[in-house]
Amino acid sequence: MQVVKWGENSMIEAERRLLANALLDFSNQRFVLLSESCIPLFNFSTIYTYLMNSTKSYVETFDILTSVGRGRYNTDMMPQIDLSQWRKGSQWFQIDRELAVEIVSDEIYFPVFMEHCNPPCYSDEHYIPTLVNIKFLKSTANRTLTWVDWSKGGPHPSKFIRPDVTIHFLKELRHGSTCDYNGETTNICHLFARKFTPHALDRLMRFTPKLMQFN
Numbered sequence: 001m002q003v004v005k006w007g008e009n010s011m012i013e014a015e016r017r018l019l020a021n022a023l024l025d026f027s028n029q030r031f032v033l034l035s036e037s038c039i040p041l042f043n044f045s046t047i048y049t050y051l052m053n054s055t056k057s058y059v060e061t062f063d064i065l066t067s068v069g070r071g072r073y074n075t076d077m078m079p080q081i082d083l084s085q086w087r088k089g090s091q092w093f094q095i096d097r098e099l100a101v102e103i104v105s106d107e108i109y110f111p112v113f114m115e116h117c118n119p120p121c122y123s124d125e126h127y128i129p130t131l132v133n134i135k136f137l138k139s140t141a142n143r144t145l146t147w148v149d150w151s152k153g154g155p156h157p158s159k160f161i162r163p164d165v166t167i168h169f170l171k172e173l174r175h176g177s178t179c180d181y182n183g184e185t186t187n188i189c190h191l192f193a194r195k196f197t198p199h200a201l202d203r204l205m206r207f208t209p210k211l212m213q214f215n
Contacts, residue, residue: 009114011091011124016110019100032094037159037195038146039204041174043213047191055182056141057099060089061129072121080112081130089129092146092192099136106131141180147173147190159195165203170211 004010022028030051073086117123149158179189
């Protein structure tokens, strides 16, 4: 075991170790990174079918021009990574086995991040998005399946406590947007959501069994 600290390169080291261990089981074909504050928005069979039938991996790869995007780029990353390749995205990914193998075996871009992406450059928000943008963009959907609310601004997304959990809110999370899935338009765009506090658990347990058809 090794200590992992928020915002430091130990985060992507830990992600690579998690993927490496999961890859040891050859039956694992999809790999999902979630936080302790995530909840599922659908039952297991729905999530499993969605992921296994998808032709894409789900990683955000955004070119953000502000200080939290391009402003974190370090010119010392050249020539392996130039500014036009630099991307930002959610660290909560859903990827297939091929991409997981490439992330774990990467010996070109990972060392560059370890040396040149330190706070206020947060490698967990840039390493996989940048790697995907450079090598695997066509195989990803450029979105995450984990819903989150950044509307209030700040370094962390909104938290949801007990009174926030209503049937209407959960229905909006499940079907409140449209997106592309295997070339077709769908209203199932997020399979997970965050950040829910432990205080929200009792209402989640009350509403979700019937709403999400948990057995």
